[in-house]
Amino acid sequence: MKKKIHSEAILRIIGLNKYFGEEHILKSISTTIKKGEVVAIMGPSGGGKSTFIRCINRIEEPTTGQVYFGDLEVTGSKNKICDIRRDIGMVFQNFALFPHLTALENIMLAPTKVKKISKEKAKLKAMALLKRVGLEDKANSFPEQLSGGQQQRVAIARSLAMDPTILLFDEPTSALDPEMVREVLDVMVSLAEEGMTMVVVSHEINFIKEAASRVLVLVNGEIIEDGSSKQVIEKPSHQRTKEFLGNLL
Amino acid sequence: MLDFDINEIKHIFFNMEVMEGQWGLLFSGLWVTVKIAAVSIIFSTILGLLVAIVRIQNNSAYNLLLIAYLEFCRATPIVVALIVVYFGLPFLNITFSPFQSAVIVIVFVHTAYIGEAFRSGILAINKSQNEAAQSLGLNQIQTYQYILVPQAFRIVLPTLANQWTGIIKDTSICTILAITELLKAAQIIAAWKANPTPLVMSTLMYLLILIPLTIFTMRLEKNARIKK
Numbered sequence A: 001m002k003k004k005i006h007s008e009a010i011l012r013i014i015g016l017n018k019y020f021g022e023e024h025i026l027k028s029i030s031t032t033i034k035k036g037e038v039v040a041i042m043g044p045s046g047g048g049k050s051t052f053i054r055c056i057n058r059i060e061e062p063t064t065g066q067v068y069f070g071d072l073e074v075t076g077s078k079n080k081i082c083d084i085r086r087d088i089g090m091v092f093q094n095f096a097l098f099p100h101l102t103a104l105e106n107i108m109l110a111p112t113k114v115k116k117i118s119k120e121k122a123k124l125k126a127m128a129l130l131k132r133v134g135l136e137d138k139a140n141s142f143p144e145q146l147s148g149g150q151q152q153r154v155a156i157a158r159s160l161a162m163d164p165t166i167l168l169f170d171e172p173t174s175a176l177d178p179e180m181v182r183e184v185l186d187v188m189v190s191l192a193e194e195g196m197t198m199v200v201v202s203h204e205i206n207f208i209k210e211a212a213s214r215v216l217v218l219v220n221g222e223i224i225e226d227g228s229s230k231q232v233i234e235k236p237s238h239q240r241t242k243e244f245l246g247n248l249l
Numbered sequence B: 001m002l003d004f005d006i007n008e009i010k011h012i013f014f015n016m017e018v019m020e021g022q023w024g025l026l027f028s029g030l031w032v033t034v035k036i037a038a039v040s041i042i043f044s045t046i047l048g049l050l051v052a053i054v055r056i057q058n059n060s061a062y063n064l065l066l067i068a069y070l071e072f073c074r075a076t077p078i079v080v081a082l083i084v085v086y087f088g089l090p091f092l093n094i095t096f097s098p099f100q101s102a103v104i105v106i107v108f109v110h111t112a113y114i115g116e117a118f119r120s121g122i123l124a125i126n127k128s129q130n131e132a133a134q135s136l137g138l139n140q141i142q143t144y145q146y147i148l149v150p151q152a153f154r155i156v157l158p159t160l161a162n163q164w165t166g167i168i169k170d171t172s173i174c175t176i177l178a179i180t181e182l183l184k185a186a187q188i189i190a191a192w193k194a195n196p197t198p199l200v201m202s203t204l205m206y207l208l209i210l211i212p213l214t215i216f217t218m219r220l221e222k223n224a225r226i227k228k
């Protein structure tokens, strides 16, 4: 598999701190994510992985620090956050499809309402995306009529419909029955192969080995490892990482 | 001992001779009631939704005001409110027609309850719905319009149907005003004929309004495609 790593920075995170009350959840995190990178974030539960990924598009408000998306500052009030968010896709652990809309309507909503694309164009595109995730026959199904794996694939298609520059995934397969994990990972692998920039919180070791160009390990709000997947998984530098990976296998 | 003659009951309560020539008045009363109810339902539902959305923003000044308003509505009998608006406000040179007074009072009171229903409906929606909408770039208004309100509507529909029924029943407070709605029309005929049959007919007519409303809400619920 070819990994095109360009030097163009998509995300720059500088001194990011997050407190929940007195609790210091993210401790001055800095990192840069470049175009085409697939960055996996691993780490024990409660370490701050979700909080970190949610601070990137300000679904969670960072306490201090800056996030830059290209040249645009995400933090602060200079740029309109909605305009930035439409280019940053996000896939949630619990899918978060809109239950009152069909699969097709879920995918068409943001392109028609946010980007003001015509219904006809949005529908063509949504159908193509459904086909791509293998669900063209489910266009008119409601979320409750779909399995978890199918819902998550629709959710990925929904994010892709906005033509995002980067996709954020927060444990996209951890709410799924084991037999459905693969169908979702397959879609993610194909996105990685096409050069989509992705940040993925995941503990799917095989997916990480296959698709991730870089692995961050986040423990107690700090990045304790940052290297290629081979490096981090096979020769971790911290005892804490070894223990954690040992528990996974 | 209950010892009623069925014919006597018919003669007193279901006396169609009494109704002869009176249906016109009763139906015009029904029409007034329907108008008051329809206007009140529309306004209190829309305003209730707005109140709920303001409440959810957690602006403490507005919240305090709205909580005071809610408590006021809970504590005040609706007839008292109507008397204040219709008979009291003219002393301040604020005069409303009977129709306007009725709608104002009913909307004022029911908006409070419908607002609380919508608020709990919106709060019952998983917060990841809001986050998913925001992550797609929807702004706050769009998030309410396309995601939160449609879902809240489905959640509160049974409560809403109850409130709407309550509004229809509350139109009967208008009997104290110079407006001939359904109950007033029935009272007039009953007094004039010295027979309660028109009152019985008016209760049947309230039922007549409730049936389409019930069918309407049942259809809405059927279309509400969320199973909780």
Ligand SMILES: Nc1ncnc2c1ncn2[C@@H]1O[C@H](COP(=O)(O)OP(=O)(O)O)[C@@H](O)[C@H]1O
Residues within 6 Å of the ligand: A020, A025, A043, A044, A045, A046, A047, A048, A049, A050, A051, A052
């Ligand atoms: N909304 C919140 N309010 C208070 N504490 C929170 C909130 N969200 C997360 N936390 C706390 O922050 C810490 C990190 O949580 P999270 O980012 O979800 O970790 P992870 O995704 O790595 O499991 C946990 O201790 C969690 O309890």
Ligand SMILES: [Mg+2]
Residues within 6 Å of the ligand: A049, A050, A051, A171
């Ligand atoms: Mg998490």
